[in-house]
Amino acid sequence: MMEDVVSENDDKPTARPRRYDCDVLVVGGGIVGLSTAYALTRARPGVRVVVLEKEARPALHQTGRNSGVIHSGIYYRPGSLKARFAAQGAAEMVKFCAEHDIPHEVTGKLIVATERDELPRLHALAQRGRENGIPLRELGPAQITEREPHVTGQAAIHVATTGICDYPAVAAALARLACDAGAEVRYASRVTAIDRRDGVGVAVRTASGAVLRARALVNCAGLHSDSVARLAGDAPPARIVPFRGEYYELVPSSADLVRGLVYPVPDPAFPFLGVHLTRGIDGGVHIGPNAVPALAREGYDWRTAHPRELAATLAWPGSWRIARRHWRYGSGELHRSLSKAAFTTAVRRLLPEITEEDLRPAPAGVRAQAVLRDGTLVDDFLIDEAPHTVHVLNAPSPAATASLPIGREIAGRVLAGLATLAG
Template sequence: MSYDCDVLVIGGGIVGLSTAYALTRARPGIRVTVLEKEPGPARHQTGRNSGVIHSGIYYRPGSLKARFAVEGAAEMVKFCAEHGIPHAVGGKLIVATERSELPRLHALVQRGRENGIPVRELGPSQITEFEPEVRGLAGIHVATTGICDFGAVAGQLAALVRDAGAEIRYGAEVTRIDRRADRGVAVRTASGAIVRGRVLVNCAGLHCDRVALLAGDDPGMRIVPFRGEYYELARPELVRGLVYPVPDPAFPFLGVHLTRGIDGGVHVGPNAVPALAREGYDWSVVRPRELAATLTWPGSWRIAREHWRYGAGELRRSLSRPAFTRAVRRLLPAVTESDLHPAPAGVRAQAVLRDGTLADDFLFVEGARTVHVLNAPSPAATASLPIGREVARRVLAQVD
């Protein structure tokens, strides 16, 4: 069998491009082809987030998320500086507004220190030194958190990958995969083109479970899409930097927070509601086949039964701007309903196991001549360079 490339990467988001980048750096001359169904890179999770370079404070010590986020935050700042990509590292506040949140806030302090992250504890008056309009009972300041333009990072990675001799094909949606352990992998795209490679890497994000099934591998999970809805703050002067509530450890979502972006605007959100399509960026986008796949997955119903109260609150904030405003006012009392203007939403590709468990860590699964990245939501953009190296390591073992 003649091969068009050594490694075939499906997905042109920041993880797929970081993987291609790591492969070309680890083994100059390796033939890499990236297939991306959109007309350009970073059109979904990578290009539709708050742009935060996460410190790693939230993640369980010893987990891939903790290790890769801490490594990745420093590397991402260095990468942006080297390539002239706008970025800033000003730290962030995590603020407790109710007494019931104080034990969780103290647990975050301990977790941060275990992960090697500098954390400063704050009282109410110290909170206002950082953010004059924010109110809270206690808080912590995490100095290593920053912001950047992840879309620009992905664009730079694409340029570096091409300079290294790799090929990126846009508008190349994968419709069929034929894998034979002794003959590599052949992929057909929607245009009818066939691309053959020795090893396939699945970095398809919102569609990674579908790609795994096309390749003949049972991923043991399904992507359940959650839409994150944002507002833009009409009075950005109310917020100096990044302000977060204390998260609920039962969920991978960080709650409604305030993020001053690299452009100077302030995003407020997101709340998290089930999306009616993998790329369902508002309630009007419904794809019956994708919705049916979510509804027939046993894990989806187990989530609904266990967390319906939480989900009802998120849904209420989605449908009611006054309810969303009340959530924001817990941190920022000065905000009014008229201060919030709708902004573009994002969709989180959340892996859900059959028993209803929300996959908490990055998830990599290997098959014969395949490597699947099956759970890489936030902080994957922050951690994309270490993730790319980890995937490349697994791929090269199979190529060899």
């Protein structure tokens, strides 16, 4: 058990045995953290769970700033966690939304090759989808026009299981269900210090000065996950390099140009899906994202910069290796960020009728991209375990889609660790 002994000069809470405030502390109130709390309460009724979220409400960052797509799992390497969790998570997400009256729709989507040299990649993607058990159809130009009259392409894949939903509403439902089962979600609770004692547990201090003691900690801090891991005294193998996803939306008078979801053929060298067209649950059509480096972990525009965070990003060797390796791709993204005309040109590959006047800016998001020291972009979920802790260091798309099975996976690891300690 644990009791805090904190002096005015200490940066960390130190601890000696006394008692626990809870069994598991979850850092981060996004959809993955809340799904983990929900899964813990379902797997072991009576377990005491506290979620610490630094914002005033849940889902204000990656969960609430994505395109709202329920991904099918077609893109992901067979056998990867992403492939396994996406297909399972998509079906579960649709069922969860239906059970809890959350707006959603299974729309299907088109992945369109606009140039002949993209056809081999499109066919390879179809093969990967079949290996992952994804139902799909390959379409020709006439069939593309039947589904999306204003979209042009050489060929396409139709994926029937893709859909859309309201992920902030999903996160709110997970928080409510977890709290109904006895968990607690504390907002405005930014973690500033973590002290871990082998065989004892974890003590965490928040910015308000509150100290909580737990048997185990789960780090689901998203954009700040590597920083939380370092607070715990661990050396994560990757660092978060933030990429801002910039969006436009169609003005209402042009929204009927897109019926559903339309994606380009992705470049397999990057974990980004390219500029795509998404009719959301509200009926509006979002176009993007354009991916550029962010100047802060929460840098949602070029005006927002955090010198300390930017310095940490630039100090990580992997950041420079990405820049050297992919400067040509990155320069194109930057050009589209700074030029609406260039962005419009990219959109017109899929939607030739579009003009600059059809587009208006929409809220941006920031992706917490984990990058290894050698510059490798981590393309799968990265979960690292240490004494009394589980760190979710990379939870890229389709993390929202797959949040229910991911939450169970993380909860299982935490409970297994607690059982080992008890034994």
